[in-house]
Amino acid sequence: MALRLLRNTLVGLLTLFAGLATSLALAATSPPTSVASAPDATRPMSREQVTRILDSNRQILLPQGVNEQVKLRIGGIDQWVSIRGKDKRNPVLLFLHGGPAAPAMPEAYTFQTPWEDYFTVVQWDQRGAGKTWRANTEQAMTPGMNVASMTDDAAQLVQYLRTRFGKQKIFLLGHSWGSILGVELAQRHPEWFYAYISTGQVVNGRRNEEVGYNFALRQARAEGNATAIRELEAMAPYPGTGKMSLERIGMRSKWEMYYGGLAWGRKDYQFDVDAEELSPDYSRADLDAIDKGSLYSLGYLLEPMLASNFDQVTHFGCPVIVYVGAHDYTTPHELAEEWFSHITAPSKRLVSFADSAHMMMQEQPGRFLVHLITDALPFAQQAGDAAPAEVVRDH
Template sequence: MNILRASLFVTLFLAIGTPVDRVRADDAPAKTAVATTPDKSMISRDEVRRILDSNRMILTPQGVDEKIKLHINGIDQWISVRGKDRRNPILLFLHGGPASPAMPEGYTFQTPWEDYFTVVQWDQRGSGKTYRANTEAAMAPGMTVDGMTDDAAQVAQYLREHYNKKKIFLLGHSWGTVLGVHLAQLHPDWFYAYISVGQVVNGRRNEAIGYTYALGRARAENNTKAIAELESIGPYPGDTKLTIDRIGVRGKWEMYYGGLAWRRKDFQFDVDAEELSPDYTREDLDAIDKGSLFSLHHLLDPLLDVNFDNVTHFACPVIVYAGAHDYTTPHETAEKWFGDLQAPSKHLVIFADSAHMIMQEQPGRFLVHLVDDALPLAQKVGDAAPAEVTRDH
């Protein structure tokens, strides 16, 4: 499922084993026949989380640091709200997947954003904390693109009303761009801008491009194992129903050749960061994998059917960020889509040393562009707090 971070879960599940095979920071070393002296330099996962949380503590008088459980469309849904100054504009982050929450890894890139924005991470229906808070039976009726777009709309409405904001920023990443496009189309007057990161444009075309890229790289390197596995699922995606096994093979080798994170062969760096998340308990982390399987069951086919080729008219500004090496949501499709866009204003940035995970791959440049490209759209109407005080001498 090249268009989504959920393909990561499929790939890891097939390639490295079941979710319980994760290396855990608080696991005890395996017992051996030889007695050893405990390594006192080792600290527990809870202590690591405490240190990370202390390091990013928000202490400013106007700051906000809240985790809030909202009851939306019949289920409890969790959000995290963090920022140094409530006067700053709100940025609602729609995570990828489906069911790949950004809240547990957000500490690796989000903290500097909080100087300029009040950042909201939302665990969507079927994802992370929200999955853990509800039964699958309660969540299932809304597990559709339309149902989850309405969930997103109600989160946005809550933020606008509770924090007294006429408009907010809407940022969608990967699968989150599916909800983001729908929401920006429905309620353009709610948003300073729709910020697209790793845009899903056409699901089946994404699959075809990612497959061709992986197979081309494998042939260029004469990687006989990769060639054999990729050719075994061809023609791909073809006209038949895509299975998780076929999608997993494509995702495995596309990731190996840097189409998910540039110059990385796997995604373990992100999994490791999640394991130490100051925002997630062990039970929350375990819910990620369960939620991914549940969400794939409901959303795999609708995601592959996404087609925004002709959804190009927006009544709010649009900012598109693409990684030059992204083959999870191929950068060329995002660039072509951007060229067709008609909006009050539009802006495209190609990140030269990134693939799909731009926020983590080039965090400094990503922040600079958020501040330079997005923040002025709020400042035009006076909805941004002063970042610093300058004095002339």
């Protein structure tokens, strides 16, 4: 649910200083290079060289395409979005990232590029997150650091996208924390959306913590992991009824992640942190802002996140597509599957990714794309809101 919570509470500052030290070391050992210069094979490549190569590889040069980062005035502050797609005739897909304040923009290059053949994909750094945190003072952002105001922010962004691209409807994809905003917005304005795509859905914040904790403790006992058992049992009963702390949630997250509840088969989240470090969409200062923005945001959004409860929010006026990772215990798949069984909507579909946990778009990117194309895209195609398909001739 809090995608980078463990990273922020346990290793956030270490990552920040280690990244800074690495950058300084590279600057000290690497000669100055121009943007167009080839890397020296005898020296490590600089971050700038790597990001230039990645960015060049995924350039969008088609005249009907779009590839830009835009600072928009939303909710009284400056908020950053990335808009990428091969053909503006394709439907718009707005991605609501997790966290709170864990922007997907810096890691999106690892999974999003193929999406851009079929959708105009919008990544938005929400209030308090990443580039948007960096672009504003905390004093300016604080009055809107709540679910209702951030849903208002999302609504303003949707209106901008509908107007700019001449779309009556778009797709709304909410991941993890973003699924809270996604449900709220789909409930307010179902007429704006071809479908709400629920991914790693937060259904009930307190129950979410309980199921994830029980999973981690069950796995630790089965393995005989004395350290994990001791640390988890010391928090019992969990989550309890009192106010939650970052330390307690961080401990649950640490062991739930260790047993594959965040990314199946992985014991940590380093693969994603490493990918962010090479992001062609983020500067060094933007990367440093991730942890700072997350720690700031959690001060306002942790309790609202835990208080979220959609057990009875099951009637939707737009189609609903629910994607779950079969091993997800960050937002436990059982809760999303049970919630799905009660949903009423013009149409609904549940897809369980067999070899994924919470990060299914990165864990099984090919299958995730196939399902976006087969489950979601037809809604837009039926409305004539898609670029012409390829011409295929059989001989």
